[in-house]
Amino acid sequence: MNYKFTTPIKMPRGTHYGSNYWMFESKKIHRCVTAYSNLEYENLLTLEMNPEVEYYCEQPYSATVFVGGKEYKTIFDVYVVYKNGREEFQEIKYQQELDSDSAKGKRSQKQIGIQKMWCIQNNFQYTLRTDNDIEKGQHFIRNLSVLSAKSRRFHVTSTEADKAIISYLSRLQKTTIGLLSESGRFEPNKTLDYLSDLYYRGIIRFEDICNDCLNNKTEVIFCGS
CATH class of the missing domain: 3.40.1350.10 (Trna Endonuclease; Chain: A, domain 1)
Known part of the structure; x- marks a missing residue:
């Protein structure tokens, strides 16, 4: 266009x-x-x-x-x-x-x-x-700033790891950041990096991103690839 x-x-x-x-x-x-x-x-x-x-x-x-x-x-x-x-x-x-x-x-x-x-x-x-x-909530802009910074530095589109993670999330439909970190499907300390890229692309969303800081209890919801 x-x-x-x-x-x-x-x-x-x-x-x-x-x-x-x-x-x-x-x-x-x-x-x-x-x-x-x-x-x-x-x-x-x-x-x-x-x-x-x-x-x-x-x-x-x-x-x-x-x-x-x-x-x-x-x-x-x-x-x-x-x-x-x-x-x-x-x-x-x-x-x-x-x-x-x-x-x-x-x-x-x-x-x-x-x-x-x-x-x-x-x-x-x-x-x-x-x-x-x-400013949709107390923590919305702060959370977006974190996600934006991480998504700029991390990009896994169309890689085998990306496809495997999307397939895994599509089966779960809903989970938490903490459970994903413990699942063994992400590189150590890279869970939020992956999730930031997926959020940027609209594949996932985070529950209550407006009113709570992102943490291990934050729910991750699959939106579709």
Whole structure:
């Protein structure tokens, strides 16, 4: 598939955009990804680890919109392509900021209105994601960060070990990390590495990943290969 937006706009770190600066290597899009706030980083992490997301690009496009004879420019936070073919632009905001009557809150609300208008005019889907959508539980982002880091370093797709592990999990359907570690089917101390790769690919999911840190009692559920 040819993606419409593939080159992120470089934002200056000397402005408010660089107040919280994150960079990480993306396994999904095969390059270094940059985020300019903690919440933007968390959102990119959810996209990176969502098996339904095929591609994404941060700071993908600067749009121009005319409202009441005035010209406004806005940069979208993310362009996302899903495996089902859906494309959308995302804007990332804290809910508290949107609910505020402060000058910053009003600027954000105006920005969202401008972006929605551009998307309607240009036939694009638009999604506003807040911390309520992204931070699904006390431990969700922390767990994703661990899984993402391990999955970037570990890749076993299409190997005999990979096929054997998937076959084993398909028979069990549901077990725990601890029991898998004790099963003898994983290299010593590599169980979570394997599971992180399988989670990244959507072959397994973890029970209660939002509200509890990953541990030996965490249940592993087979989703299908």
